[in-house]
Amino acid sequence: xxxxxxxxxxxxxxxxxxxxxxxxxxxxxxxxxxxxxxxxxxxxxxxxxxxxxxxxxxxxxxxxxxxxxxxxxxxxxxxxxxxxxxxxxxxxxxxxxxxxxxxxxxxxxxxxxxxxxxxxxxxxxxxxxxxxxxxxxxxxxxxxxxxxxxxxxxxxxxxxxxxxxxxxxxxxxxxxxxxxxxxxxxxxxxxxxxxxxxxxxxxxxxxxxxxxxxxxxxxxxxxxxxxxxxxxxxxxxxxxxxxxxxxxxxxxxxxxxxxxx
Amino acid sequence: xxxxxxxxxxxxxxxxxxxxxxxxxxxxxxxxxxxxxxxxxxxxxxxxxxxxxxxxxxxxxxxxxxxxxxxxxxxxxxxxxxxxxxxxxxxxxxxxxxxxxxxxxxxxxxxxxxxxxxxxxxxxxxxxxxxxxxxxxxxxxxxxxxxxxxxxxxxxxxxxxxxxxxxxxxxxxxxxxxxxxxxxxxxxxxxxxxxxxxxxxxxxxxxxxxxxxxxxxxxxxxxxxxxxxxxxxxxxxxxxxxxxxxxxxxxxxxxxxxxxxxxxxxxxxxxxxxxxxxxxxxxxxxxxxxxxxxxxxxxxxxxxxxxxxxxxxxxxxxxxxxxxxxxxxxxxxxxxxxxxxxxxxxxxxxxxxxxxxxxxxxxxxxxxxxxxxxxxxxxxxxxxxxxxxxxxxxxxxxxxxxxxxxxxxxxx
Numbered sequence: 273x274x275x276x277x278x279x280x281x282x283x284x285x286x287x288x289x290x291x292x293x294x295x296x297x298x299x300x301x302x303x304x305x306x307x308x309x310x311x312x313x314x315x316x317x318x319x320x321x322x323x324x325x326x327x328x329x330x331x332x333x334x335x336x337x338x339x340x341x342x343x344x345x346x347x348x349x350x351x352x353x354x355x356x357x358x359x360x361x362x363x364x365x366x367x368x369x370x371x372x373x374x375x376x377x378x379x380x381x382x383x384x385x386x387x388x389x390x391x392x393x394x395x396x397x398x399x400x401x402x403x404x405x406x407x408x409x410x411x412x413x414x415x416x417x418x419x420x421x422x423x424x425x426x427x428x429x430x431x432x433x434x435x436x437x438x439x440x441x442x443x444x445x446x447x448x449x450x451x452x453x454x455x456x457x458x459x460x461x462x463x464x465x466x467x468x469x470x471x472x473x474x475x476x477x478x479x480x481x482x483x484x485x486x487x488x489x490x491x492x493x494x495x496x497x498x499x500x501x502x503x504x505x506x507x508x509x510x511x512x513x514x515x516x517x518x519x520x521x522x523x524x525x526x527x528x529x530x531x532x533x
Numbered sequence: 534x535x536x537x538x539x540x541x542x543x544x545x546x547x548x549x550x551x552x553x554x555x556x557x558x559x560x561x562x563x564x565x566x567x568x569x570x571x572x573x574x575x576x577x578x579x580x581x582x583x584x585x586x587x588x589x590x591x592x593x594x595x596x597x598x599x600x601x602x603x604x605x606x607x608x609x610x611x612x613x614x615x616x617x618x619x620x621x622x623x624x625x626x627x628x629x630x631x632x633x634x635x636x637x638x639x640x641x642x643x644x645x646x647x648x649x650x651x652x653x654x655x656x657x658x659x660x661x662x663x664x665x666x667x668x669x670x671x672x673x674x675x676x677x678x679x680x681x682x683x684x685x686x687x688x689x690x691x692x693x694x695x696x697x698x699x700x701x702x703x704x705x706x707x708x709x710x711x712x713x714x715x716x717x718x719x720x721x722x723x724x725x726x727x728x729x730x731x732x733x734x735x736x737x738x739x740x741x742x743x744x745x746x747x748x749x750x751x752x753x754x755x756x757x758x759x760x761x762x763x764x765x766x767x768x769x770x771x772x773x774x775x776x777x778x779x780x781x782x783x784x785x786x787x788x789x790x791x792x793x794x795x796x797x798x799x800x801x802x803x804x805x806x807x808x809x810x811x812x813x814x815x816x817x818x819x820x821x822x823x824x825x826x827x828x829x830x831x832x833x834x835x836x837x838x839x840x841x842x843x844x845x846x847x848x849x850x851x852x853x854x855x856x857x858x859x860x861x862x863x864x865x866x867x868x869x870x871x872x873x874x875x876x877x878x879x880x881x882x883x884x885x886x887x888x889x890x891x892x893x894x895x896x897x898x899x900x901x902x903x904x905x906x907x908x909x910x911x912x913x914x915x916x917x918x919x920x921x922x923x924x925x926x927x928x929x930x931x932x933x934x935x936x937x938x939x940x941x942x943x944x945x
Contacts, residue, residue, distance in 0.1 A: 283658075283661075285658050285662075285663040285664050286658040286659060288658075288664075289654060289655050289658040289659070289664075290655075293644055293647065293651075293655055296647065296651070297644060297646055297647070300646055300647075369638070369641045369642070370641065370642055370659065371619075372614075372619065373619070373637045373638050373641035374617070374619070374635065374637065374641055374642060374659055374660070375617045375618040375619050375633075375635070376659060443556065443557050443558045443561060444556055444557050445557040445558050445559055446558060449558070527620065527621040530614065530619045530620045531549065531620060
């Protein structure tokens with residue numbers, strides 16, 4: 273296990289190169305180029321605002337600027353998380369040549385997908401940050417929670433990505449399963465709504481380890497409040513377990529990759 | 534010296550399962566339930582297994598060049614994949630000391646949409662270099678590939694040869710302790726192939742170990758002093774490349790022999806030099822080709838034709854007992870006939886194939902044909918390239934000495 277980690281560190285340049293390749297290809301092949309980085313988050317955020325507008329029209333409460341900002345933050349995080357899982361799950365089967373012809377630590381492929389999604393996320397977030405700066409929204413000491421919450425989010429995505437990428441290699445239908453689950457997961461994740469809306473059922477929704485993170489980011493960025501720490505700790509624990517289990521299982525399955533792909 | 538061993542392969546076997554395993558959850562989950570319910574059928578698994586490698590052992594010393602030969606499907610590629618760590622052996626151990634660079638398929642890590650420059654960095658890191666190292670070697674890589682003007686062109690616009698050149702160039706600059714080369718030299722033009730061989734030679738001289746898998750038997754004969762022959766996953770011959778190549782060529786020509794006429798057939802055709810049989814010869818050497826014919830029934834009179842083709846199957850020459858003044862041979866059932874051709878091998882370096890015909894000249898009828906009857910390698914010469922070695926010499930060099938006499942020639 274330690275050896276595997278050392279090898280990964282030794283090959284970090286390869287990780288950058290594979291991630292860089294993924295980004296470069298994506299931007300080279302399309303007319304939109306860097307617009308891709310903000311297209312998907314923009315669609316999700318727009319959809320969220322429309323849903324929220326519908327809700328406020330029904331309840332008669334006008335939609336506030338803070339609510340829109342909250343949906344933007346949550347939409348961006350969701351776009352990163354969903355994109356990470358989507359791209360990483362096909363990262364091994366998308367590179368059959370490299371898996372069967374050359375030796376390298378194979379976890380580099382899902383990790384590179386996450387890195388490239390992080391870059392997209394960074395591009396989109398910096399645009400949003402500019403908007404927030406202009407509108408003078410949400411500058412407070414609570415922003416110090418942001419890196420903590422983001423690290424947990426990335427760890428959670430990485431753990432699941434490792435398992436999904438291997439599962440997709442062994443079972444071809446997992447790819448479609450992932451698509452379906454991602455499409456519907458947005459309904460059980462508080463992206464378009466807040467968990468508080470569900471009163472006593474709120475805790476049930478928080479069992480989704482992504483929920484406390486998304487809620488927490490909204491709270492500390494938009495409202496300047498402390499995240500719900502017990503639930504964040506729960507997410508952190510789930511992320512730690514996911515990441516270690518993901519890495520362990522991936523390494524255990526790795527020897528069979530070349531002959532199963 | 535034990536410390537000098539860079540690769541030790543011990544009793545390695547690799548098992549594969551024929552056909553598809555559970556490729557999807559849709560198949561897997563029902564079978565899982567079947568297993569839990571105790572209705573599994575273990576026999577189906579063992580029936581479909583086959584061993585790509587069985588009990589293979591060898592060890593390589595530092596600085597050694599080592600060849601692996603064998604027909605398609607003999608387990609060569611599997612062996613390489615086990616050595617590189619792409620796959621793991623089912624049983625046995627592989628011990629590796631040092632950095633390994635493998636050229637299993639040229640440019641496997643290339644992305645068609647990226648430029649040559651970008652692919653050098655991408656492929657270089659894939660092969661185990663870091664970016665600083667590539668920065669240092671970049672110019673050398675480009676120069677060796679000869680793609681200076683195209684380095685900022687996407688590689689999808691490259692020709693196959695350019696692709697291969699860039700791929701080899703990157704891999705050759707990794708400075709590996711062990712370089713594995715598989716079928717690389719079959720692409721690219723002859724000039725580049727020779728440069729690859731030279732580069733590999735210099736890698737070997739630099740103290741690295743090279744494992745070479747190729748159908749280019751001449752390259753193996755020239756580059757690797759030691760080889761193994763794999764047949765159906767087992768080592769059937771090991772030792773000096775000369776012997777191993779001969780074993781390989783013999784096992785090849787022994788297969789699929791059938792006489793054209795039902796009663797006459799060439800039972801034996803061997804090439805030897807003054808000492809013994811061989812497969813690699815020096816240019817200009819005197820060699821003998823022994824041919825034996827057996828007769829099993831009523832047969833027509835025939836002459837023996839010996840021909841030699843080069844690598845691209847162009848005929849270099851042919852001769853026959855008839856041309857050389859011997860009468861047609863008539864054989865009775867059960868008789869044997871032998872003849873020996875003596876010739877001087879005035880050929881330039883390369884692979885050549887001897888063929889033998891039993892031919893009835895007066896009615897132009899082929900009675901039996903054996904091709905390739907023997908494959909030979911003529912060692913590459915420094916002074917002459919091509920097919921023929923006319924033993925060229927330079928007899929004048931410098932300022933023209935006799936202007937008068939050349940004038941005479943032009944006047945005539």
